[in-house]
Amino acid sequence: MTWKNSQISNKFPTYRNSAFITTHSWLEGKRKDDNAEGLWRVHDSIYDLSDFINKHPGGPDWLKLTKGTDITELFEAHHLTSTPERILEKYKVRDAKEPRNITLSLKEDGFYRTLKSRVIEKLKTIDCKKYSARSDLIHSSILALSYIFSMASAFYESKILGIIAGLFITWTVIIAHNYFHRKDNWRMYTFNLSLMNYKDWRVSHVLSHHMFPNSYHDLELSAYEPIFCWVPNPFIKNFTQRYISWIYFPFVYTVITILEYIKRTVYSIAKGVNLIEPNDALSLTVPLAMYVVNSSAPLKVLQLWLIILLSASFTFALIGLHAAHHLPENLHEGDAMRDNRDWGLYQMDTIIDRRDLKGSQFLVLTHFGDHTLHHLFPTLDHGILPHLYPILYQTIEDFEGQLRECSWLHHIIGQFKQLARITPNPLPPKN
Known part of the structure; x- marks a missing residue:
């Protein structure tokens, strides 16, 4: 390769x-x-x-x-x-x-379309609105707390409260990801509170990463490659990416969302294309709300907003980049593939779920949980996905697939191993 x-x-x-x-x-x-x-x-x-x-x-x-x-x-x-x-x-x-x-x-008779037809029938027996309403309530609550803690940090001029606000904004952004896979809705815009943009992510995350994870077509891999490289290819991965990245990753995580905004701005100016959307201004509603409660100290408000952005960026990267994909056991570009090239089986081979999130709709929503089912059926609310496991297990058994789970700690350690890995796996995933 x-x-x-x-x-x-x-x-x-x-x-x-x-x-x-x-x-x-x-x-x-x-x-x-x-x-x-x-x-x-x-x-x-x-x-x-x-x-x-x-x-x-x-x-x-x-x-x-x-x-x-x-x-x-x-x-x-x-x-x-x-x-x-x-x-x-x-x-x-x-x-x-x-x-x-x-x-x-x-x-038509492959793994994914068979699973899809079974899921369609199962959905008829599930009260989807009830579980979606619970997700909506969680999102609304976390969104409100994001503004409350941001304003409290400004009012009390507290960095600690700012860091807590950053955590709630992270959760708001991750939950918003539950919504921008679907038809247009107001909740998808809350993704923008982090300086990232939902429309930009509809391309990098939905059109690219979700369809072709861990491949050369996955924009979420290539966008990081000057800094991180998860592809096990000795021709493109240098010593810094393999090992020094273990040291500088916290600093990169802290500025990822800001760098994404800068990159979109620079590209828009340099290429004359519009990657900056009017809805990007939604991120400014946070410092504006902070200014309302402490208009006498605008510089302090800006400083606290920066703390909120940096802490939100770090937490978002810590959760997102260690959520499911970047493990040596997962299929990456260059690794041996199974003979059955069904798109659904390919998805499963690139993912290992976090077992520590199972059973909690809040944790699943805020930490990219039930990741395999979400990749297979991205428009379904996360609250619905747990009810599809019996059908998934049965279809896996019929097609000799494999649903894998591990802890978050295993994901974190595994990602460093994947950054260091340059030898492709010679054997395909277990059938």
Whole structure:
């Protein structure tokens, strides 16, 4: 395996040749590689959804962002009824001229589509609104506490309260991730309190990472590679990334969200594209609320807001980067894959769940819990996912898959081992 090959696609991603990798360059590269003929591709057919953009129930951005790309995996994972397939057929233009670039499979009788059909039937027996309402209540409460502690930190000029506020903002942002996978809603905007942007993350997290985790197509890997490299490839990983990263990671974690904002701003100016959204201004509502309770000390308010941002960034990275994927036991680009290239099995091979989160809807929401099921069915509320385990276990048994779990400490230690690893695993995941 070299820098110029990818094991899940026919082409090495064009965007990875960019000197400055962003969501914009990722999408541009994907449009060049996907054989979608400038329109939208699903499986081996080309569709023109231009007239459907503003009718899309999930909101227009999903189709605006993905025009010119292959949305097969995205379409399959985000639609759990037969209605979207019937609508899609109305917009078919022709069969595709070239084969798909992505070589993972979604066969009708394969693991993922079998599991999906069983989940659709199971959902009919679950009171989904009840569990979703509980998630909404948790989110609203954490959001309120984020502002309360931020304002309290300003009122009492307390750094400790600022750090606590940063923790609540972290949880707010992670819970917001439960919502931006779905149709447009107000809760997804609360992701922006951290200086990150939900729309930017809809590309890097939903379109990229969720569909192709731990591969060269995973933007959440490539975006970190100047600092962290999780791909076990001796041609691209240097000594600093392997070992010195163990020392500097706390400093990087502390400024990740700020660096992301700076990167989007610099790229927007340099390339003349708009990656800065009007809704980015939502992050300013926190210091404004703080200023309301302590208008006599604006510099102190700014200092405390910076503390809140830095502590939120550190906690977000500590939770997010040690949530499920970066372990030596997980499949990464370059490791041997199983013979069955089903997309759902591929997802499971890249994930190990945190067992210490099971059974608590609060912990699952605030710590990226039930990660395997979330990757397989990202539009479902996290409160619903625990009820799908019996079906998942049965389908795993039918297809000889594997659901793995470990502790958070194992994830933290494992990530350092993965950063150091340069030898690809020669054996495929256990069947």
